[in-house]
Amino acid sequence: MSEGKYVIHATIRAEGTVARKDVIGAIFGQTEGLLGEGLQLRKLQQTARIGHVDVNLNNNKGRSQGRIALPSSLDQVSTAVIGAALETIDRVGNSKATMKVTEIENIQSAKRDHIIDRAKELLLAIVNSGTDESRNIIDEVKAVLTLDTEVEFAEMTAGPNAQ
Numbered sequence: 001m002s003e004g005k006y007v008i009h010a011t012i013r014a015e016g017t018v019a020r021k022d023v024i025g026a027i028f029g030q031t032e033g034l035l036g037e038g039l040q041l042r043k044l045q046q047t048a049r050i051g052h053v054d055v056n057l058n059n060n061k062g063r064s065q066g067r068i069a070l071p072s073s074l075d076q077v078s079t080a081v082i083g084a085a086l087e088t089i090d091r092v093g094n095s096k097a098t099m100k101v102t103e104i105e106n107i108q109s110a111k112r113d114h115i116i117d118r119a120k121e122l123l124l125a126i127v128n129s130g131t132d133e134s135r136n137i138i139d140e141v142k143a144v145l146t147l148d149t150e151v152e153f154a155e156m157t158a159g160p161n162a163q
Helices: 020-031 041-046 076-086 107-146
Strands: 006-014 054-060 063-072 095-106 151-153 156-158
Touching: 006 076, 020 041, 020 054, 020 063, 020 076, 063 076, 063 095, 076 095, 095 107
Parallel strands: none
Antiparallel strands: 006 063, 006 095, 054 063, 151 156
């Protein structure tokens, strides 16, 4: 579902039992002609300006509720207009229904946040491993100074400069 720049997230509640295809039909059918020629959802989907409508429904005791996700590669204004249009849908199949946009997610912003977080993790890994390697190199070089240079002085082990 990461196609596009934005994802319109919405909830749906219907007074009857509805199917996924009914919800999708209502989205395309009830917004048709409402937004003008430039924002016809069918045409926008054919040109990949909006993506696949993802619908998750739960039917319980003769009522339905669920979540809708609609990816958009349109600009912010057009995406917001489509989101507002979803809220005008009042019937799904034979049932009264309401849709409410809960969020318009900025996918690029979410990707940037992920990139920043991951870059921090990678940088810390580099810094931490580099510090250990630097210490190991320094310790190895220092070891040359004490290697095979021990002398006995007053029945004790001492360095080469002991007198």
